[in-house]
Amino acid sequence: MEQKDNWKAKVFIIGALVGTLSGLLAAYIITQRADRVQERPQLSAGEGVKLGLGVLGVLRQVADLNVGK
Numbered sequence: 001m002e003q004k005d006n007w008k009a010k011v012f013i014i015g016a017l018v019g020t021l022s023g024l025l026a027a028y029i030i031t032q033r034a035d036r037v038q039e040r041p042q043l044s045a046g047e048g049v050k051l052g053l054g055v056l057g058v059l060r061q062v063a064d065l066n067v068g069k
Contacts, residue, residue, distance in 0.1 A: 034041045043051075 030041050
């Protein structure tokens with residue numbers, strides 16, 4: 001039984017690594033842009049909504065993957 005559930009731990013670890021790396025990359029891009037325009041980054045409510053919908057879109061695409069079929 002332990003061998004069967006081992007894949008679940010691997011999926012969580014890979015997901016955590018991908019999420020961490022993508023978050024770090026996003027932070028790097030934001031800081032580079034802020035340095036280029038010499039301003040502190042600001043996120044408006046509209047931009048926050050766009051960002052949230054974009055993340056939900058990515059999660060929906062992941063959920064729709066035909067893994068194992």
